[in-house]
Amino acid sequence: MDALSEALLTGADPATIEEAELPDSYLAAHLRIEDLNMFDGLSDRDVQKSLHVDRVPMPDLAPDEVLVAVMASSINYNTVWSATFQPVPTFGFLQRLGREGGWATRHDLPYHVLGSDASGVVVRAGTGVRNWRPGDHVVVSCVQVDDQEPATHADGMLGAGQRIWGYETNFGGLAHYAVVRASQLLAKPAHLTWEESASILLTATTSYRMLISDKGARIKQGDIVLIWGATGGLGAFAVQLVKNAGGIPVGVVGSEEKAALSRTLGCDVVINRNEIGLGGDEPLTPERTIELGKRLGRAIRAAVGEDPHVVFDFIGQATFGISVFVVRRGGVVVTCGSSTGYQHQFDNRYLWMNLKRIVGSHAANLQEQWELNRLVRLGRLSPVLSEVYPLSEVAEAARLVQRNRHIGKVGVLCLAPEEGLGVTDPGTRAALGAERLNPLRAGRKALASQERAA
Template sequence: MDSLAQAVLAGADADVLEREPVPDRYTAAHLRVEDVGVFDGVEDKDVRRTLRVGDVPMPELAPDEVLVAVMASSVNYNAVWSATFEPLPTFDFLRRYGRQGGWAARHDQPYHVLGSDAAGVIVRTGSGVRRWRVGDHVVLSAVEVDDQEPATHSDGMLGADQRAWGYETNFGGLAHYAVARASQLLPKAAHLTWEEAASTTQCAGTSYRMLVGEHGARMKQGDIVLIWGATGGLGAFAVQLVKNGGGIPVGVVSSEAKADLLRRLGCDVVINRSEIGVGGNSDPSPAESIEMGKRLGRIIRREVGEDPHIAFDNNGRATFATSVFLVRRGGTVVTCGSSTGYRHHYDNRYLWMNLKRIIGCHAANLQEHSECNRLVQTGRLMPALSEVHPLDRIGEASRRVQQNLHTGKIGVLCLAPEPGLGVTDPATRARIGEERLSPLRPPALAAR
């Protein structure tokens, strides 16, 4: 381990960190351009074949950027897309970005450092950074925007040059160091460990935009919200946000084990879809989708007396038509992804004749992330961490996400040598309680 990383782990102050040299190379989870095409004609695109952990060159820092010593990160589904080179190889994104020239040219490399979540310590700031200092403990938003683009000042997600950090850019968070713009930074919640904090930003912020923010469904008190994959990274935060906002969460999961975890989250209505034959087909026919909707609708009306106001759907093809059918007249389907397929087939009559809406959301702008991070800081939004892996096991961790064998978020230790480090406000942590902070973790792991 280099001397700068050692100083960070020792809790050195800013003066010491600034004196330590930045290493020429650093350890990172990355892809190699020569592996593009390795899955051609292969049915099981096992991400363990392409995800590598090793040294890569340290990039130069732009004036509006910071260098963060990453203590922990987490696995998002975009790591699976990246490692399978689908729907496009991410090297296409890097080449396109690099053609802008200037500082953007650094991103076009024969390697791609992944990771769209991170928690760590700032060790260098660019000459144009004003609000952050070396030594600050931060979490990172995955949204990189161009602050000189007019649309960004209305909503950062509408900018044509908005990019997903660590997916459409290089030098992401699954590494010992990460390069990010200062406009991606938020203060780390002091009562959380590094791995807990690293699990909250991307999925929690996206869920916040989908349900609470002015660009999403604008959930109000009393709204019934159907949440597919309610113990997943997005779904676990969605359940909490619905409860916090006075809504009624109806969570759908795929097993009784996940149903038990969902009850621990406090979900009002828990539906194990495997028990009622719903959602097993990744490409249902329109008739099958409507039949699934009828079955679910009967259960929901039995439990709460009404149809859902909102369907929270990031599954895509397997459930989308059911969501459109199921929400009430004037209801809303809000979507941010399609883990079961991008091409959705639904009966449009149920949409237009019943005045329903479909809203697309993608990550969250910095204000939405800041509002969501405040909920984390004040102990009103809990981490959705379920397990933790070291960086050198990123292939196995991502494989679990690829095969949907996980719940919540899978944390990844980068520079942090073990779980449980990084808490600087133990009093708040004690007030909240370990059990509440670990709703998706097995009791033995939560106690660590």
């Protein structure tokens, strides 16, 4: 371990951090351009084969950037996309960014450091950075924007220069150090550990914009919200946000364990998709889509008496036609992704004749991120960690997400040597309680106890 990392882990003060020499290289999870065609002809693009953990050179810092010593990160599905080189190889993003010239040329490298979440300590700040200094504890947003582009000042997500850090850029968060723009930083919630705080921003802010923001569904008290994948990284935060807003979360899950855990998160109604025929490999024909939509609609009305006002959909091809069918007249289907495929089919009659709307949503702007982070700092929103891996086992962690064998978020320890570190407000943490701060882990523990008792 380098001298700077050792200083950080022994609680060095800001002056010592600033004076410590930067290492020439650092440990990082990355892809290599020579592996681009390694999965050609294979049906299983196993990310354990493409993800490498090794040292890479330390990049220079632009005037508006900050170097963060990463204590923890987490796995998002964009890491899986990157490591499978699908739907497109992310080296193409780096090459296009590099063609912009100037500081952007640093990103076009034969390796790509991944990761779009991080918590850690600022160790260097560029000459143009005003609000952040060495020693600050921060969480990192995945969103980079071009502040010289007019559209950015209306909504950061509308600018053509908006990119997702660690996916469409290099120097991501699954590493000991990360290069980020100052506009990506927010204060770390002081009552959370490094791994808890590193598991929140990407998915929680995406869910916040989809549901709460005026750019999304803008739910209100009493709204019934159907949430696909209610125990996933996005869905688990969606459940909490709907509940906090006075809505009625209706979760769709794929197992009885997930059903029990979604109730722990606050789901008023839980539907096991297998029980209404939504599982299996049967082709999703237009006729079957309508039949499944009818079954789902009947199940929701039996539980709450009405059709949903909003459907929260990131599943895509396997669910989107059902979402359009099942949402009520005048309702909204809000989508941020397509983990099962991008080509969506739906019967447009049910959309236009019933005045329904489809809202596309992507990540969140800085104001939305700040509002979400404030909810976390106030204890109104809990992390949804289920498992934590060391950086040396990041490939196994990503494989777990690739195969959908996880719940909530999967964390990764980077410089932090163990779980439970980074709390600087133990009073708030004690007041909130361990079960509230780790509902999925607490729920799993309770289920295991019940099984042993039985």
